[in-house]
Amino acid sequence: MSEQKMELTRIRKTLMREQRQINIRKFVRSRLSVVGLAIVLLIALLALFAPVISSAMNVDPYKATVRDRFQPPSAAHPFGTDNLGRDIFSRVLFGARISMIVGLSVGLVSALLGTALGLYATTNRYLDNILMRLCDGLKAIPNILLAIALMAVLGANMQNVIISLTIVAIPGVARLARSNALLIREQTYIEAMRCLGAGKHRILWRHIAPNILSPIIVQMTFSFASAIISEASLSFLGAGIPQPEPSWGGMLNEARSYLFKGWWMAVYPAVFTGVSVLGFNLFGDGLRDLMDPVSGK
């Protein structure tokens, strides 16, 4: 490598580092997004260490003790016990696992598949027409209704929850990827790559995809949040994660019949659902302001 080239690389690295620092500073300055990030991390940690915390506190999310039914919150059961005498605290922790797994899988898979569909739609007019009309058709059915219909047909289990919610999320990502890719495609450097003889797939994935990544990532945090809500709603309707798995929505479904008898059965899973969705929304808003200075301040 020549002296000159090394110098250039060095300067570019410094510039990038500087830019990153500015970005981090900007992100930290918007306090709400930091709060969002903190909430997200906290829930993720609780989900990750759910078995450790539960066994340290000597509680089990699945063990039903008839003697301990409807215990209000106490030292032994911080969030009380449910109608079967199961510990609600550990069930909420294990519920966080389910929400995180569903949210993460739906966010990642829909981002990947949606981006792929959006990118390839830009390469062929017929494919574009078919894919986008299909997206229109899917979007005409309201999200939660589409999810319920898919779950009814597929059957209630966790894998199917992830499949249905991914199908629900894909059209949005595909549209976003397509419209951004159409803009990038017209840039001079893409033309230059084409002149240099770069292949179709190479241009799509190596040169266009990295440049449409920021809106996709922002969209991913919002898909994550709405997947948590949708999973909870589906489980609440009995069409999501089946019993006795401790999902937040399923716990609320059980609490529905005992609102007069044990408020704690409803309050804790509800608060955790709301707070984690709020965390993802705040985090996503912060990311969007960071990556898209126009819609931010």
Add this chain to the structure above:
Amino acid sequence: MGKYVIKRLAALIPTIFIVSVVVFLIVHLTPGDPAAMMLGEDATPADIAALHNRLGLDDPLIVQYVRWAGKCLTGDLGYSTAVAGQSVSGMIASHFLPTILLAVYSQLITVFLALPLGMIAARKRGSLTDSALSVFSMAGISLPSFMMGMGMVLLFAVSFRLMPATGYKNPFTDGIGPFFRYMTLPAVSLGFIHAAYMMRMTKASLLEVLSSDYIKMARAKGVKERKIVFKHAFRNSLLTVITVIGQGFISALAGAAVVERLFGIPGMGSLMVDSIDKRDYQVIQGITLMIAMLNVLINLLIDVIYGFADPRIRLK
């Protein structure tokens, strides 16, 4: 204007076609045999074959689609596989009223809550009120409707005993008073998320209009601030608001399933959830198709209102 409406109507045909294909495919691309799924595990091969015959499941997919779509056009959505002799259209019709009333009521609450708050937030931009309202709307967007509903049941029905926790009264046979007593909690919990969203949109569109040149002009002329906001700016931001109301109505119809289950309201949402347990695919397909079509029609209506309100759109 007439030409514009006809053009929009014509554009509707491919959309309706695609939506119907998607709804049809949801049920028909199931892994495994739909007839076996509908009948459950203890069905005999003869039962399954009989259902195959009755639903025409042995024909090619395209033949099945054409037959189904043709029937749908005449209003025949098929027959329930769980309740013998019940037509899907009949079942939907008997569950339609509570859901529609709930959706309309919740949208009214949304509009009366969100429009004034959005206007206040836009007029007092950057103030403490504005920040408080932003936090409130962010929290509102993050609250799933069943959480909101449970919170309100705990508060108003369990603690204060002001309202009944569950049940439904028909306003035409039971009177309007009981109807409101039973439906207010469900309607608020259904409308709340959307109120938060509508408030944000009202604020954003009003701010956009307020920064335009003709508003500056009006200010320079010395028009009173109140008159600027209500007479000049609000009218122009109304188009966004109409769109948001349309979306809200649809999401209320779709989201009703959760609220209806929580409050024990015998509407379409409850019908759909019951049908999941009974594997009554015909009913699920029928409801999905109907709400998707309503969505398409409401979007058409919004387009027409747009064209009516803004001549630039219909001449384009």
